[in-house]
Amino acid sequence: MQSSSKKFSERFIEGLLLISSSITSLTVVLIVLFLFKEGLGLFSHSAIEEGNVIAVNKNNQVSVLSAEQLKDIFDQKIVNWKELGGSNDSIILFRLEDISNYYSDEQIGENFEHLPECISKLNDSISGIISFFPDKYWTTGFKGKKIEFNKITIKEVFAGKEWFPTAHPAAQLGIAPLLLGTLWVSLGAILLALPLGLASAVYLSEIANKKVRSILKPLIELLAGIPSVVYGFFGLVVIVPLIQQLFNLPVGETGLAGSIILGIMALPTIITISEDAMNTTPRAMKEASLALGASKWQTIYKIVIPYSISGITAAAILGIGRAIGETMAVLMVTGNAAIIPHSLLEPVRTIPATIAAELGEAPAGGLHYKALFALGCILFVITLIINLIVEFISSRKKYQNS
């Protein structure tokens, strides 16, 4: 009796342990599910603001517009239908608030009861009109033509050069500036951090004596724990003004500031990982090199560094991964302008910073919200790939060693 109850409790505990250990897997699956469900929802939307209609005169030959064309029309960059393949007729914009230019309050009616009729008449009488209004005013017998919008395409999103998700009347969801911004800042960070971090790692692992090392290493590890918002704050009060003065810029919040802060943040990671890798160099190899008459420095760059190159690569890639995913510090120092950067001395905006800055204002379930989740998907995929590469490199190393 006792033994069977013991068996049951053992089994129960085993089950509990198994469930616990599957929670991380479950979380990853849930993250993928939730992110992609919302993010991919973007592609079943059209770019025009929900609940609105774009209408033109019924004789207009244009019947399909892209989000970008629509934006250019309303920004008055395109002023003639000819440019869109229509007849030679200048474009006349009509937004709901323009109605008072055409009709008096009495004609519209006290409760706007004649408003649909008025809009309909306008669309009928002005040949070059394009009007943007809520779809509740699109009534039966409307004398005009509705412009059709394609669903947002993957190409539009990835190749689009403008990120302006709250634009009227059509959101611009090109993520190229964000992708490039993220890459610029991260690459800048790694270009700063890798040589410096590597040099420090060599010094710590091969040159410094034991006592110095036992002080410096925990110190550097400690600095990896400082919250990113503190680094961001430091960047904001020290590095941003410094860059502004040094390069005589209108604003100091630039990609360079982001790169410097991210570089500083990546240093502890790079130093500790590559130092660990160098430490695994077999002593016999180093001694053999020294015995052949090589100097210590020759041994370092001919034996230690080539031997630990995969660990160093892993450190570099991991550093890039951290930099790409880093949010707060970048958000605070890069100026967050969603334009394609031409140099590191301009404000840039990264993917994580965009999510952090905009999600609070995006209504849940809307186009903007879904677009930000799509950005989250991209970020998740990039970092996942980077992690898999790092693991692949380090597991291959282990295999070689055994």
Next chain:
Amino acid sequence: MNLPDENKLEKLKKRRQRIAFIILGTIGYSIVAILISILTFIIVKGISVISWDFLTSMPEEGMTKGGIFPAILGSFYLVTGSIIVAFPIGIMAAICMNEYVKHGTAKKIIKQMTNNLAGVPSIVFGLFGMALFVNKLGFGDSIIAGSFTLGLLILPIIIRTTEEALKSVDDTFRQASIGLGASKWQTTKNVVLPIAFPKIITGMILSIGRVSGETAPILFTVAAYFLPRLPQSMFDQAMALPYHLYVLATSGTNISESRPMAYGTALVLVVIVLFTNLLANALRKYFSNKVKMN
């Protein structure tokens, strides 16, 4: 053709080495100097702001005066909440992987997934927490939603440190216990866990530091810009130290006047991280000495 004589070569080699070492040493020390100067900057600028009042009173006059008590309290709630979420699960998962499922595909998958989770950027945790806990489960912006989000974030850390702690327990202990007729769970509970416990605790202490500093995951799950009163239940929003620092630094009503408050908040955050790290290190050292003495 004259061969360069050996002495000269030797000298050249020495000189190259000296130059290289000087350069490497300079870089190494200046990196450490930069990192330390960041810390010093925060400490020096913040120390004059810190007072008992600063730590225990509410923010006043558009966060330019008063204290940061609600942010400290909020962070405390979040740390406690996320530890409650992650600690039991993390320890059980590590036990499962280290004591029960030692080999095979299942373990490989679990390990891979845990690594993947550890690599997910914190802002993605924020998105996920918002989609699942805030919207889907209907918690709203609340301490509980934030605790779950942060709990999942530190889960891989706790699993990893616990696993290392369990691995450091010598197998002879397990064999002796099994040999005496104890079951696997009895062995784990009565022999392995007590020995590994101090190291497990250090993992928990380190994750306290991590949770206190994370900002991105709480942006959309719990953090409030400003609350006139303290949170009353776990379904309330809360202020939190890192988000408070972000607000003070970038979007307060009067940035230049709230700057001292920002320095103070940054110092509190830094002190929490320093303290948890030092404590974890000290504990690790203390217990490793103790084990050796036995």
